[in-house]
Amino acid sequence: MCLSRIGFAAADGSRSFQPRLKLHLYFSLALQETVLFMDWITEHKLPFGEAMEDFVDLLVDHGGAVFDAISETLDTLIHGLTEGLLWIHPVALILAFTAAAWLWHRRWGMPVFTIVAFGLIWNLGYWEDTMATLSLVLYATVICIAVGVPLGIFTAHRNWMYRFLQPVLDLMQTIPPFVYLIPTLTLFGLGVVPGVISTVIFAIAAPIRLTYLGISEVPKELLEAGRSFGCTHRQLLFKVELPAAMSSIAAGITQCIMLSLSMVVIAALVGADGLGVPVVRALNTVDIAKGFEAGLAIVLLAIWLDRFFKQRDKTAG
Amino acid sequence: MIEFDNVNVVFGKQPQRALPMIEQGLTRSEIQEKTKLVVGVNRANLTVEEGEICVLMGLSGSGKSSLVRCVNGLNKVTSGSVRIKDGDEYIDFATASEPVQRDLRTRKISMVFQNFALFPWLTVEENVAFGLEMQGLSKAERLKKTRRQLELVGLSQWANRRPDELSGGMRQRVGLARALATESDILLMDEPFSALDPLIREQLQNELLEMQRELNKTIVFVSHDLDEALKLGSKIAIMKDGEIVQQGRPEQIVLDPATDYVRNFVASVNPLSVLRVRSVMQSLDAVASDDQGRKLISKAHDIWLENPGTANASVIYQRDDSFHPQIWSSDRDITTLGKLPTIVSNDTTLREAVEIRYVTGHCVLVEDKNHIVGFVADRQIYHSLLGKHLGEESG
Numbered sequence: 001m002c003l004s005r006i007g008f009a010a011a012d013g014s015r016s017f018q019p020r021l022k023l024h025l026y027f028s029l030a031l032q033e034t035v036l037f038m039d040w041i042t043e044h045k046l047p048f049g050e051a052m053e054d055f056v057d058l059l060v061d062h063g064g065a066v067f068d069a070i071s072e073t074l075d076t077l078i079h080g081l082t083e084g085l086l087w088i089h090p091v092a093l094i095l096a097f098t099a100a101a102w103l104w105h106r107r108w109g110m111p112v113f114t115i116v117a118f119g120l121i122w123n124l125g126y127w128e129d130t131m132a133t134l135s136l137v138l139y140a141t142v143i144c145i146a147v148g149v150p151l152g153i154f155t156a157h158r159n160w161m162y163r164f165l166q167p168v169l170d171l172m173q174t175i176p177p178f179v180y181l182i183p184t185l186t187l188f189g190l191g192v193v194p195g196v197i198s199t200v201i202f203a204i205a206a207p208i209r210l211t212y213l214g215i216s217e218v219p220k221e222l223l224e225a226g227r228s229f230g231c232t233h234r235q236l237l238f239k240v241e242l243p244a245a246m247s248s249i250a251a252g253i254t255q256c257i258m259l260s261l262s263m264v265v266i267a268a269l270v271g272a273d274g275l276g277v278p279v280v281r282a283l284n285t286v287d288i289a290k291g292f293e294a295g296l297a298i299v300l301l302a303i304w305l306d307r308f309f310k311q312r313d314k315t316a317g
Numbered sequence: 318m319i320e321f322d323n324v325n326v327v328f329g330k331q332p333q334r335a336l337p338m339i340e341q342g343l344t345r346s347e348i349q350e351k352t353k354l355v356v357g358v359n360r361a362n363l364t365v366e367e368g369e370i371c372v373l374m375g376l377s378g379s380g381k382s383s384l385v386r387c388v389n390g391l392n393k394v395t396s397g398s399v400r401i402k403d404g405d406e407y408i409d410f411a412t413a414s415e416p417v418q419r420d421l422r423t424r425k426i427s428m429v430f431q432n433f434a435l436f437p438w439l440t441v442e443e444n445v446a447f448g449l450e451m452q453g454l455s456k457a458e459r460l461k462k463t464r465r466q467l468e469l470v471g472l473s474q475w476a477n478r479r480p481d482e483l484s485g486g487m488r489q490r491v492g493l494a495r496a497l498a499t500e501s502d503i504l505l506m507d508e509p510f511s512a513l514d515p516l517i518r519e520q521l522q523n524e525l526l527e528m529q530r531e532l533n534k535t536i537v538f539v540s541h542d543l544d545e546a547l548k549l550g551s552k553i554a555i556m557k558d559g560e561i562v563q564q565g566r567p568e569q570i571v572l573d574p575a576t577d578y579v580r581n582f583v584a585s586v587n588p589l590s591v592l593r594v595r596s597v598m599q600s601l602d603a604v605a606s607d608d609q610g611r612k613l614i615s616k617a618h619d620i621w622l623e624n625p626g627t628a629n630a631s632v633i634y635q636r637d638d639s640f641h642p643q644i645w646s647s648d649r650d651i652t653t654l655g656k657l658p659t660i661v662s663n664d665t666t667l668r669e670a671v672e673i674r675y676v677t678g679h680c681v682l683v684e685d686k687n688h689i690v691g692f693v694a695d696r697q698i699y700h701s702l703l704g705k706h707l708g709e710e711s712g
Contacts, residue, residue, distance in 0.1 A: 219434075221430050221431075221432055221434040222434055222436065224386075224391050224428075224430065224434065225428070225430060225434035225435075225436075225447075227389075227390075227391060227422070228389050228391060228422060228426070228427065228428040228505075229422060229423065229427065229428075229447055229448040229451045229495075229499070230419045230420070230422035230423030230424075230448075230451045230452075231451060232419065235451070239447075239450075240436070243436070243438045243439075244436075244437075244438070246438070
């Protein structure tokens with residue numbers, strides 16, 4: 001079309017049209033090159049995905065034994081806990097939870113809620129799934145605390161470290177879980193372990209961030225007081241910094257538990273047992289009743305865990 | 318007890334860079350402009366004697382807190398030394414190894430903070446025991462010492478409360494008890510009473526002075542309040558922009574301010590409670606005497622003093638009368654004095670001297686080791702109140 005217009009302009013013969021004709025020519029050539037360049041861009045795709053795949057393949061080829069070992073150990077531990085919980089009769093376990101709630105909080109509300117919530121779960125027939133989820137969440141949280149809290153402390157003591165860690169944490173929290181579910185699947189195989197690993201990746205940012213925040217916000221005067229009475233570095237950490245940051249760290253841990261629970265359904269997709277399984281099944285069969293019941297069980301467990309691990313009221317302590 | 322020797326404290330990266338500039342005498346703002354370094358303390362020389370309350374005085378940012386923090390190493394000394402007497406030897410805190418520093422902190426030096434710096438998760442008792450725990454004492458010993466310390470500050474019944482249940486004054490008493498519990502010789506107090514309201518502040522100042530009479534600690538006290546400094550300090554160092562501009566006894570500072578800066582500071586001070594008679598008196602060395610060795614007290618009223626060498630045998634002659642002076646000491650009520658000349662010790666305050674002059678109607682004789690060394694009459698009182706100081710006594 002462009003060419004015909006140029007032809008038309010040329011046929012007009014008038015000299016005064018010459019510059020305009022030139023402009024048209026340049027324009028059309030530029031356009032053509034742009035189109036070619038755009039084609040070139042889409043034809044020469046950068047091999048990001050392939051690189052990642054190669055990297056994962058490399059890991060599988062060379063570290064396969066390590067990942068298998070991790071996978072088997074974790075699998076044994078988690079299933080061990082689940083079976084242990086299931087070995088106890090539900091009534092005994094509910095009573096044990098109730099007693100723990102009373103001993104920890106010294107209020108009547110929490111024990112009553114414990115009986116009602118777990119009683120309902122048992123009644124609806126999700127006891128086994130709930131115990132599987134509980135052990136998955138507990139293991140994920142323990143791993144998150146064991147890695148996240150020391151990392152948070154370390155980062156708070158070396159401020160440059162946070163500049164490196166912050167984008168990594170942002171990435172881990174924003175990247176959709178399905179994306180890293182695929183490599184964890186190839187590394188650890190189907191089952192509960194990739195579920196736990198994905199949960200840890202998703203949830204670990206909270207304890208790291210809140211531990212970092214808590215430790216770096218310890219009032220300077222308290223640190224000075226500790227040092228002025230002759231604290232060693234270790235004493236300063238355990239007697240001043242950690243107690244001062246405790247409420248922030250505890251908030252990080254409860255948040256970590258909540259984030260872990262929100263991964264239950266995704267973990268079910270890669271073969272982890274638990275309350276996610278009936279949800280996925282209900283989705284596939286458009287079973288509203290089942291979906292609702294399983295969802296209710298997740299919510300009850302979430303509320304119970306949140307209330308149980310929230311810091312005790314200071315007046316009660 | 319504590320010797321600051323040419324101490325410089327510079328904050329920032331590579332603080333050594335500022336040292337040659339300090340030596341050249343560049344000001345703090347010039348150095349900051351050139352290097353982005355902040356000079357906290359600039360060539361400070363100061364000696365704090367045993368049992369003394371030395372007050373570091375200055376406005377905020379004058380470096381007083383930075384200097385006191387050099388004593389226990391909360392601030393790093395950039396150059397110079399801070400020597401602390403431990404037993405018979407002096408230890409330079411700045412160059413001491415970490416275990417030695419920690420040993421000094423647990424055993425020798427304790428600190429009281431402006432905003433109390435109590436640990437909110439510990440009870441009052443556990444807070445007081447913190448330093449003892451660092452000393453490695455057993456729980457029973459800690460408890461015993463803590464109890465005694467809480468009794469001393471009158472907080473025994475609050476032992477199991479948390480700091481946030483206490484008022485500001487009570488919290489600082491806990492802070493003081495925590496510092497005293499370690500039985501350290503040196504007590505650093507960084508504006509300990511500044512966050513309290515005036516009445517409580519006054520009360521705690523008095524309690525501190527009372528405790529000090531018994532405990533005889535070496536105290537470095539930081540304050541921005543000149544009245545507080547004059548009340549508590551046996552020595553005052555006035556700081557400005559990191560430098561000590563003047564140091565000396567409180568009356569020296571008031572009577573003989575070294576710079577305009579200090580003069581402005583002391584302009585509003587009431588001299589009555591600060592000045593001692595020894596600094597405002599007319600010295601007997603400088604007055605005329607007659608052929609019998611009697612000293613002339615007042616030409617206008619024809620008053621002469623006989624026998625100044627032995628205070629209790631001295632006699633005052635006024636025209637045809639003669640008086641045997643009475644002796645006053647600070648535990649006696651001034652209103653019970655008779656209408657006689659009065660002998661007082663040389664550290665009597667000007668306020669007391671004025672009152673004695675008013676009650677007795679006679680001059681006040683100043684005694685030192687049973688010698689009468691001078692007197693305070695109306696002329697001396699007016700001079701000192703008006704700030705027209707008689708130069709030679711101020712040294």
